[in-house]
Amino acid sequence: MRIVVDLNRCQGYAQCVFLAHEVFRLSGDETLTYEPNPDDEQRLRVQRAAAACPVQAIVIDRLEGAERSVTP
Amino acid sequence: MTVPAMVAEVVRKFRANARIVIVGASLAGLRAAETLREEGFSGPLTIIGDEPHEPYDRPPLSKQVLKGWVPADHTKLPRLREVDAQWRLGVAATGLDRATKQVRLEDGEQVPYDRVLIATGTRARQWPNPAEAALEGVYTLRSRDDAARLQQALAARPSRVLIIGAGFIGSEMASVCRELDLPVTVAERGSAPLVGALGGVIGEIAAEMQRDHGVDLRCGVGVSSLEGDADGHVRRARFSDGTTVEADVVVASLGSIRNVEWLEGSGLASGFWGVGCDAGGRAFDINGVVTDSVYVAGDVARAPHVLYEYQFLAMEHWDNAVLGAQAAAHNMVNLEPHYRPHLLLPGFWSGQFGVNIKSVGVPSFGDEIVFTQGSVEERRFAAAYGRRGRIVAAVTFNHGKWLEYYGQLIEESGPFPPPPPGWDRPDDTKPIPAQFPELGVPTAIPEVVLTGHDPSERKAVFRPRR
Numbered sequence: 001m002r003i004v005v006d007l008n009r010c011q012g013y014a015q016c017v018f019l020a021h022e023v024f025r026l027s028g029d030e031t032l033t034y035e036p037n038p039d040d041e042q043r044l045r046v047q048r049a050a051a052a053c054p055v056q057a058i059v060i061d062r063l064e065g066a067e068r069s070v071t072p
Numbered sequence: 073m074t075v076p077a078m079v080a081e082v083v084r085k086f087r088a089n090a091r092i093v094i095v096g097a098s099l100a101g102l103r104a105a106e107t108l109r110e111e112g113f114s115g116p117l118t119i120i121g122d123e124p125h126e127p128y129d130r131p132p133l134s135k136q137v138l139k140g141w142v143p144a145d146h147t148k149l150p151r152l153r154e155v156d157a158q159w160r161l162g163v164a165a166t167g168l169d170r171a172t173k174q175v176r177l178e179d180g181e182q183v184p185y186d187r188v189l190i191a192t193g194t195r196a197r198q199w200p201n202p203a204e205a206a207l208e209g210v211y212t213l214r215s216r217d218d219a220a221r222l223q224q225a226l227a228a229r230p231s232r233v234l235i236i237g238a239g240f241i242g243s244e245m246a247s248v249c250r251e252l253d254l255p256v257t258v259a260e261r262g263s264a265p266l267v268g269a270l271g272g273v274i275g276e277i278a279a280e281m282q283r284d285h286g287v288d289l290r291c292g293v294g295v296s297s298l299e300g301d302a303d304g305h306v307r308r309a310r311f312s313d314g315t316t317v318e319a320d321v322v323v324a325s326l327g328s329i330r331n332v333e334w335l336e337g338s339g340l341a342s343g344f345w346g347v348g349c350d351a352g353g354r355a356f357d358i359n360g361v362v363t364d365s366v367y368v369a370g371d372v373a374r375a376p377h378v379l380y381e382y383q384f385l386a387m388e389h390w391d392n393a394v395l396g397a398q399a400a401a402h403n404m405v406n407l408e409p410h411y412r413p414h415l416l417l418p419g420f421w422s423g424q425f426g427v428n429i430k431s432v433g434v435p436s437f438g439d440e441i442v443f444t445q446g447s448v449e450e451r452r453f454a455a456a457y458g459r460r461g462r463i464v465a466a467v468t469f470n471h472g473k474w475l476e477y478y479g480q481l482i483e484e485s486g487p488f489p490p491p492p493p494g495w496d497r498p499d500d501t502k503p504i505p506a507q508f509p510e511l512g513v514p515t516a517i518p519e520v521v522l523t524g525h526d527p528s529e530r531k532a533v534f535r536p537r538r
Binding site (some may be wrong): 001002053 | 117132136144145147150153154391416419420423426427428430452470472
């Protein structure tokens, strides 16, 4: 799956780190880093993290198999 | 048929049949394509990108990718909706012919358009000496492939990394090197890291942060030459003060160059700072006349900004790419009075040395700075930038939750020094000079720049009086 976090919005509440710690990490007190293309088995956890984000900064892909639409 | 009904019919037909070409297949290009389809555009859509990869996100490259946590190809951007488009990836656009309305590709093909969006972004400024730049072990960082190569080089545990240029990317890379416990030297021609973006007062704090984390930071020096060994691998850098440093990985982090060369001869207002456009993304020609069929978005766009005396503002910021592309795409398939402006309060973030640096507004527009909250010693503070009694920007170090407060004041042209937010006030709240350098050093060019009032850097053609 694919995600992107709008880090302008992110304020380091770290709810996502708590709910999906393999995908989201806090470096220092406030700096969020994350795996933008996590394994699909993380989907439920990431969805929960996105729902719990107080500033709604996590964007999840809204279609399956996005790769297919691209032909280099 | 009434006039409004006729206009509605024209728009309907245009959305069904027009040909739209997006040049640039990164964040701005992708979000523009999604918006076009979202707005009901169903005609043929072509997306041209010089890189062979589908759109990916760049901010992780200098952080989690370099660190080795996230593979470089794990940065593909999420899709907000299905986009039916012809993707022409791995082929660069080489020309724009506005008379015949065609985009020329490097493979010789011509792609016709009724509307074209220029979203070609920027590229990394290379080390200026081509022979030295070609040495093995010399890198720049802009693309996914750059990041993959540099990550491999760092994973091979070089004896020392030299980073030339202490802007945001250079500083983030230095931070990663220290996290990997690699010896790193940072050479900056300016007086301090981040000085172009945030001024000398904040630059001094950034310098202390780097030194506290074991960076060998050298400011006020240039790198005069890079020297390689017999196998053509870089080994040493010679500085302008006569000293040398032994390093087997060298990263030139000299800022970016806007990709406008392909527009040569198009008659558009393009130049060093990008392509001039109005606040709705419609490109200007060299005479300052707004075009009807050419649009601009992202890093390569510069547009007059209401908050900054209508100077053309150029922003290499993530949300500028997203929101600028969405506004331009909306305007491409709508008519007045439904045009949408792209009026963004500039904002960015940078994670380095365990500190989250965030900013809103245009710091370099200010000439004074005042610390308003927190503690510099603890590296947890907010500071505001002012000009002539008005707040124009703010920066926070590990204090991002307060940025909105300052953003609102800036949008309202609030006073400087700003009214204290009533919490966590430092002892000293006297404004001091912000110490921005004169532009001229490439590493000191900030990511957000006010570029004056001229839509074009080229000479307009004046009509002779008859």
